[in-house]
Amino acid sequence: MRQPDNTILFGIRKGIAFYFNDVIEKEHIKEIICMLVDLTSVTFTGKQAQGEPKIRLVRGGWERVFDATFRHSTFESSNVLMLTDGTKDALQTTQIYMNLWNPCRSASCILVNCMTDISWEAIIAFIQAVSGILHLQYVSAGYDVVNNDFWYPRSAAYGLKFLQTIKYANSKWTEWFYLCYVVNKAIYGPNVVQFLSDNLWEPVEQTVHQCGFTCTPLNTGVMLDILDHKDGKLLEPGKEELLDRLSRLYQALHPIIVPTAKPMFLKENEWSLWQQRFAF
Numbered sequence: 001m002r003q004p005d006n007t008i009l010f011g012i013r014k015g016i017a018f019y020f021n022d023v024i025e026k027e028h029i030k031e032i033i034c035m036l037v038d039l040t041s042v043t044f045t046g047k048q049a050q051g052e053p054k055i056r057l058v059r060g061g062w063e064r065v066f067d068a069t070f071r072h073s074t075f076e077s078s079n080v081l082m083l084t085d086g087t088k089d090a091l092q093t094t095q096i097y098m099n100l101w102n103p104c105r106s107a108s109c110i111l112v113n114c115m116t117d118i119s120w121e122a123i124i125a126f127i128q129a130v131s132g133i134l135h136l137q138y139v140s141a142g143y144d145v146v147n148n149d150f151w152y153p154r155s156a157a158y159g160l161k162f163l164q165t166i167k168y169a170n171s172k173w174t175e176w177f178y179l180c181y182v183v184n185k186a187i188y189g190p191n192v193v194q195f196l197s198d199n200l201w202e203p204v205e206q207t208v209h210q211c212g213f214t215c216t217p218l219n220t221g222v223m224l225d226i227l228d229h230k231d232g233k234l235l236e237p238g239k240e241e242l243l244d245r246l247s248r249l250y251q252a253l254h255p256i257i258v259p260t261a262k263p264m265f266l267k268e269n270e271w272s273l274w275q276q277r278f279a280f
Contacts, residue, residue, distance in 0.1 A: 004089075009151055010159030011091050012169060013113040014123060015144030017176045019183040020110075020134040021103045024075040028133050030066060032110065033083070033096060037062075039126055040114045042085050042094035048149065050080035055149055058083070075102045088150040095146065097172070099180065106180040107137055111172060113146050120227055120234040124193060131195065131219050138183045139195035140176075143169040157265045164270060167277040168243050173263040174274060186258040189278065190226075190249035192242070197221040200256055207252040213245070224249075250278035 022028070036042070044062040046055040049069045058065050062083050073079045079100045086092030097111040123141050130136065145163040147155035156173060163171050170176070175188050187200065196204070201222045208215065208224060216223045226245040228235040236242065250257070262271040 009155040010147045013146050016112040016141040018110040019107040019138045040094045044083040046084045048082045109180045137197045140191040141193040142191035145171045160265045193225040203255045247278045
């Protein structure tokens with residue numbers, strides 16, 4: 001079998017992680033997927049539902065897959081569906097992962113990845129639109145290192161090795177998968193853009209304001225970003241400045257930041273260094 005090169009195994013995408021405590025309304029989730037399709041012009045070709053060992057072809061469109069996957073779901077326990085345009089020969093440009101269940105001991109989550117040329121204005125507008133549909137607890141948007149699930153676990157291991165070389169990015173393995181268990185009270189770290197619910201915002205309001213970053217009230221919380229706002233545009237600083245701002249925001253958010261468990265693809269010393277990447 002031909003061995004894939006690294007551009008097929010992993011890469012950098014913009015990512016948005018949504019966490020919420022709603023009773024699941026399937027039409028609301030489908031509306032969010034429609035907005036993502038409009039944002040990215042994606043055609044989903046692959047899907048993987050809970051219990052499926054491999055990615056399968058999407059037949060008849062993603063709506064048909066969604067309806068079939070959740071037709072009998074009561075959402076009293078975890079219900080998972082991933083949609084992707086990736087293949088065995090090409091890393092995904094757009095992907096959405098959903099872990100949905102009615103309010104219980106953890107929050108539901110929707111993880112979105114898209115190409116890096118999607119503007120921050122569009123990303124923030126997407127978050128604002130979702131906030132009108134779901135009761136958001138936390139949203140985090142920035143850069144993610146993604147892996148090609150067709151080549152899992154090799155792609156995940158290689159992707160996390162690469163992740164350690166770019167401290168400003170995140171991944172589903174190091175940040176997003178397990179945050180649903182603590183997000184009602186805590187988060188794992190800063191990002192380029194984030195929405196904090198009122199109960200997350202209250203402990204850090206003073207320290208965040210001291211940093212001078214842009215904070216905008218939004219429904220039941222606050223949207224916070226570390227971008228430059230100039231002449232109605234959102235400009236991203238250079239990567240060195242971006243990392244410096246993330247480090248300052250990390251200090252400001254420290255009262256609500258908690259550690260997470262080490263992913264199986266990293267050694268103990270690698271994980272320790274990763275958790276300290278924003279320390280001055």
